[in-house]
Amino acid sequence: MKDKAFNRAILIWTGLVYAFLFLPIAVIVFMSFNANKYGALPYAFTTRWYVKLFTEDGLLAAAGLSFGFSLAAAFTAMILGTVTALGMRPLTPSWRGRYRRFISLPVVIPWLVQATSILMILNFIGWGRSYIGMFLGNTAVITPYVVMLTLGRFSDADDNTENAARTLGARPVRVFFDVTLPKLVPGILSGALMAFIMCFNSFCIQYYLAPFGVRTLPIEIFTLVRSGYTPDMNALAAVMALAAAGVALLLNKMGYSGKKLMNM
Amino acid sequence: MKKRLLYTLLALVLAGVFLAGCDDSGGSGGSSGSSGAASSAADAGGEAGSAATAPPAGDSPQQTLVVANWKGYGSDSDYGAKVFEEKYDCKVVHQYFTSLEEMVTMLKQGGLGKIDVILPNSQYMKVVMDQGLTQKVDVSRISSFNDLRPDLRDYADAMDAEGAYYAMPWTWGTTSLGYNPKIHTEPITSWKALWDQANKGKVGIFDEYYSAILVAGLYTGQEDIYNPDLAEIKEALTALKNNTRTFWASYDDFLKPYMAQEITIGNMWAGIASQLLSAGEPVAYVYPDEGAIAWADYWAIVKDAPNYELAVKWLDFMTGEEFQTAFATDENAHSPVNEKVAAQLTDDQKKILWLYPEAPAKIFMQKAEDPKQRGEWLEIWNEIKSY
Amino acid sequence: MNFSLRTKKGHCLLLPSAAFFFCLSLIPLSMLVVFSFLDGNLNSDGSFPGFTAANYVRMFSKTMFARLMGRSLLIGLTVTLICVALAYPTAWGIAKVVREKNRNMLVMLAIVPFFTSQLLLIYAMMVILQSRGFLMSLMGWLGAADPSGSILYSLPAVVVVLVYEYLPYMILCLYASLEGIPDDLVQASRAMGAGRLETFVNIILPLSMPGLLSGIMLVLIPATGSFVEPGLVGGSGGMMIGSLINSQFNTVLDMGYGSALSFVFLVCLSLIMFMIRALSVKANRAIGGMA
Numbered sequence: 001m002k003d004k005a006f007n008r009a010i011l012i013w014t015g016l017v018y019a020f021l022f023l024p025i026a027v028i029v030f031m032s033f034n035a036n037k038y039g040a041l042p043y044a045f046t047t048r049w050y051v052k053l054f055t056e057d058g059l060l061a062a063a064g065l066s067f068g069f070s071l072a073a074a075f076t077a078m079i080l081g082t083v084t085a086l087g088m089r090p091l092t093p094s095w096r097g098r099y100r101r102f103i104s105l106p107v108v109i110p111w112l113v114q115a116t117s118i119l120m121i122l123n124f125i126g127w128g129r130s131y132i133g134m135f136l137g138n139t140a141v142i143t144p145y146v147v148m149l150t151l152g153r154f155s156d157a158d159d160n161t162e163n164a165a166r167t168l169g170a171r172p173v174r175v176f177f178d179v180t181l182p183k184l185v186p187g188i189l190s191g192a193l194m195a196f197i198m199c200f201n202s203f204c205i206q207y208y209l210a211p212f213g214v215r216t217l218p219i220e221i222f223t224l225v226r227s228g229y230t231p232d233m234n235a236l237a238a239v240m241a242l243a244a245a246g247v248a249l250l251l252n253k254m255g256y257s258g259k260k261l262m263n264m
Numbered sequence: 265m266k267k268r269l270l271y272t273l274l275a276l277v278l279a280g281v282f283l284a285g286c287d288d289s290g291g292s293g294g295s296s297g298s299s300g301a302a303s304s305a306a307d308a309g310g311e312a313g314s315a316a317t318a319p320p321a322g323d324s325p326q327q328t329l330v331v332a333n334w335k336g337y338g339s340d341s342d343y344g345a346k347v348f349e350e351k352y353d354c355k356v357v358h359q360y361f362t363s364l365e366e367m368v369t370m371l372k373q374g375g376l377g378k379i380d381v382i383l384p385n386s387q388y389m390k391v392v393m394d395q396g397l398t399q400k401v402d403v404s405r406i407s408s409f410n411d412l413r414p415d416l417r418d419y420a421d422a423m424d425a426e427g428a429y430y431a432m433p434w435t436w437g438t439t440s441l442g443y444n445p446k447i448h449t450e451p452i453t454s455w456k457a458l459w460d461q462a463n464k465g466k467v468g469i470f471d472e473y474y475s476a477i478l479v480a481g482l483y484t485g486q487e488d489i490y491n492p493d494l495a496e497i498k499e500a501l502t503a504l505k506n507n508t509r510t511f512w513a514s515y516d517d518f519l520k521p522y523m524a525q526e527i528t529i530g531n532m533w534a535g536i537a538s539q540l541l542s543a544g545e546p547v548a549y550v551y552p553d554e555g556a557i558a559w560a561d562y563w564a565i566v567k568d569a570p571n572y573e574l575a576v577k578w579l580d581f582m583t584g585e586e587f588q589t590a591f592a593t594d595e596n597a598h599s600p601v602n603e604k605v606a607a608q609l610t611d612d613q614k615k616i617l618w619l620y621p622e623a624p625a626k627i628f629m630q631k632a633e634d635p636k637q638r639g640e641w642l643e644i645w646n647e648i649k650s651y
Numbered sequence: 652m653n654f655s656l657r658t659k660k661g662h663c664l665l666l667p668s669a670a671f672f673f674c675l676s677l678i679p680l681s682m683l684v685v686f687s688f689l690d691g692n693l694n695s696d697g698s699f700p701g702f703t704a705a706n707y708v709r710m711f712s713k714t715m716f717a718r719l720m721g722r723s724l725l726i727g728l729t730v731t732l733i734c735v736a737l738a739y740p741t742a743w744g745i746a747k748v749v750r751e752k753n754r755n756m757l758v759m760l761a762i763v764p765f766f767t768s769q770l771l772l773i774y775a776m777m778v779i780l781q782s783r784g785f786l787m788s789l790m791g792w793l794g795a796a797d798p799s800g801s802i803l804y805s806l807p808a809v810v811v812v813l814v815y816e817y818l819p820y821m822i823l824c825l826y827a828s829l830e831g832i833p834d835d836l837v838q839a840s841r842a843m844g845a846g847r848l849e850t851f852v853n854i855i856l857p858l859s860m861p862g863l864l865s866g867i868m869l870v871l872i873p874a875t876g877s878f879v880e881p882g883l884v885g886g887s888g889g890m891m892i893g894s895l896i897n898s899q900f901n902t903v904l905d906m907g908y909g910s911a912l913s914f915v916f917l918v919c920l921s922l923i924m925f926m927i928r929a930l931s932v933k934a935n936r937a938i939g940g941m942a
Contacts, residue, residue: 010740010743010744010748011744011749013741014740014744014745014748014749014757017738017740017741017818017822018741018760018761020737020818021760021761021763021764021815021818022763022764023785024764024775024776025764025767027775027778027779028767028772028775031775031778037543080667080668081668083664083667084667084668087662087664087668102672102677105677105680106672107868107872108868108872108917108920108924109679109680109917111873113683113896113913113916113917116900116909116913117682117683117686117910117913120679120683120686120906121682124682137675140671140672140676143671148865149827190823197765197766201765201768201769203770215360218768218769218770221768222770225514225516225770225774229515229519229774233768237768237772238767240766240767241763241764241766241767244762244767245763248759248760248763363901363902365902366901369904469887471882473902505887506887508887509804510887511882513882517883520774520781521804524801525782525799526782526801526803635903638903642898646890646898649890649894650719651718651888
């Protein structure tokens with residue numbers, strides 16, 4: 001009985017925290033339909049910001065660029081991170097700790113410092129602000145997350161299955177793909193997801209490293225805000241948030257029905 | 265169990281990456297994956313804006329003029345680049361910066377030889393000139409040359425020792441005192457209002473060391489405002505900071521708290537006052553007795569500009585009557601430098617530009633400073649804000 | 652054969668990341684140290700001007716740096732504490748209380764805010780916090796405060812905005828750890844008569860420590876180094892160390908001073924992180940000793 005009350009309290013708490021997380025999104029959606037350019041009241045319903053978003057300005061293009069770029073960086077980070085995590089497995093615990101600290105440097109170094117010092121190097125070797133620089137910089141910042149989350153899967157899984165598979169005569173490659181990799185996939189994927197969202201929002205890194213004239217979404221919005229906030233940004237944010245929430249719900253549904261099928 | 269969900273996710277990510285790959289190679293030329301210097305600095309100028317705004321260059325024989333400017337600032341409007349493109353059968357590509365410092369680094373890091381024209385202001389004109397980033401303008405081909413405001417056109421920091429012109433003025437404006445007349449019902453005529461204890465917690469100040477020090481200089485009555493007594497300035501700014509609610513850095517930074525009446529008075533750009541007016545907010549924008557601070561923007565031709573001929577035509581077009589009229593009567597109006605255009609403005613149009621009933625009598629230009637002074641002034645400003 | 656895959660070839664797998672991070676974090680870091688001794692800026696031809704310790708002298712001769720650093724750390728720690736307090740029950744709720752089929756969805760929903768722009772979310776937060784905004788109207792309705800006042804443009808506003816921004820990281824990290832704790836372990840502890848608090852201290856907390864630590868790291872470091880948020884909502888007394896560093900690189904291009912500031916900032920942060928880690932190890936040992 002007491003447990004039930006406790007659990008209910010936990011659920012209410014969780015609900016409140018999620019409400020806190022989504023309140024600003026609700027505000028953005030609300031404002032995106034407000035005719036007043038400055039978001040001021042009285043409220044007058046309009047869809048013209050959505051029309052503007054899809055017909056006129058560069059926001060959609062910037063969002064597309066950011067999306068593609070973040071996917072590419074997250075994918076690279078995913079591969080590099082997984083390889084690294086695999087490589088760290090055979091190390092002794094103390095060396096593993098040392099190596100983990102080494103690759104976590106980009107997490108510890110504030111992004112501002114990281115971005116400016118990478119820019120210094122890029123200038124030094126003559127590349128300057130460039131796609132390749134922005135790509136490398138962003139990948140460096142997000143790869144540690146993939147490693148951390150993948151390593152987390154290792155430590156709670158033991159080697160018995162792999163050893164069993166080997167004893168039964170499976171070749172190393174087969175062991176890797178049939179036994180090791182599936183166990184890692186959750187860690188790799190959550191790492192990649194984390195990497196993606198961090199890259200998607202890494203204004204600081206992109207602000208310093210993006211080639212001139214190339215505007216990712218964070219940069220584009222920063223530029224727009226400097227010259228005057230326009231509500232079509234709200235419209236874009238609303239569209240993206242709803243799309244993301246939609247994907248979350250859809251995947252959940254797919255996963256659930258898939259599981260039901262498998263259980264049958 | 266969870267496998268299916270996870271594999272679906274993995275497949276989605278993979279599909280996305282492939283799509284992104286296509287997008288990269290198709291959209292912006294240098295894909296992020298391609299290595300080496302080929303896709304790096306050298307492309308910076310050429311790829312200007314291709315990611316977002318510019319139509320693909322294609323292989324038309326048209327010339328392409330690369331313009332560096334702020335976003336949404338006249339030159340990329342319908343009456344700007346579009347008209348110019350039709351008139352001279354060329355393409356105009358914009359490259360946006362968000363600060364003038366960024367504009368300078370842009371030139372230094374691969375922009376030379378790619379960018380044709382830039383827009384420094386009265387404060388940065390000397391900086392780009394001294395660093396050899398600009399070149400002389402052939403003024404005989406600027407048709408409105410004699411109509412341009414002489415004080416702005418013959419600005420010493422935009423000319424070399426021999427009197428050759430390195431830039432043409434484009435527009436100018438003031439950073440002066442604005443307030444909400446519904447709350448401050450007595451007319452305000454002095455910068456002293458910002459220091460008034462009665463206004464504590466209602467003041468918004470532009471977060472930029474130079475204008476802040478100039479305002480403090482006017483308030484303390486410095487003899488030479490450009491070489492003030494720094495101890496007095498510090499004292500005045502500390503008092504000002506204690507009255508200040510927020511330091512603003514952009515249009516929106518000012519508009520939002522003003523509309524919510526979190527701030528009711530402050531130094532602001534004339535453009536902010538105009539936006540407030542068009543949004544139906546009560547605002548009074550005044551030129552205090554001590555004087556107002558002013559700036560001007562200049563078009564300059566970059567050294568090694570790939571299209572010098574076209575660049576000169578751009579300067580000619582930008583200062584010409586047709587463009588200046590459209591620019592001055594736009595929704596976001598800007599004061600013209602072409603005196604013929606200025607003379608034709610109606611009182612209502614002048615009102616929007618805050619030139620009616622009277623234009624500012626005493627203005628102090630934001631001038632270039634030497635690097636050492638910049639460091640010193642910035643340090644003062646940072647230190648005052650740090651308390 | 653199997654043996655070799657796990658050792659020699661295993662080390663080969665580290666080569667790419669070793670090279671990658673050597674170039675992209677170790678070299679930048681050492682360059683930062685070198686630059687911090689620069690006398691001003693690099694010459695335009697890329698050569699070095701003279702070296703000097705003046706940047707450090709300048710930094711420590713005034714109280715500005717210490718003041719800003721202290722304020723930033725205080726804000727960073729407050730934000731981290733609030734995030735832990737908010738996220739722990741939430742992560743527990745997602746991992747253990749809600750139905751299993753909804754877990755993935757809740758995790759995904761927690762990161763939905765990241766798919767919009769963070770800058771826009773800050774603006775939305777400002778709409779909520781501003782005078783006569785959502786929060787103040789609610790407070791006014793409850794009779795707790797005057798709705799025309801507001802907490803915008805103050806340090807608490809910075810804390811609220813930063814908590815909002817970094818809370819999802821903390822939830823994700825804690826969830827990943829809590830989810831791995833076997834249910835039977837908790838049940839066994841409870842069955843053996845341990846109270847809820849005891850179970851938490853002896854079992855749940857130690858097992859979730861890795862997630863908690865990475866969560867702290869992910870929140871504390873960026874929150875302490877932030878400069879956009881204090882500029883937007885911090886008001887006249889809200890300047891943080893990030894703003895000072897940023898102005899050196901962006902407004903005056905004083906690489907030497909900027910690098911020196913960055914480096915000392917980094918050292919301070921690392922010290923704090925080290926202390927937190929040491930504390931957690933000690934706490935874990937103490938618990939182990941008790942049990």
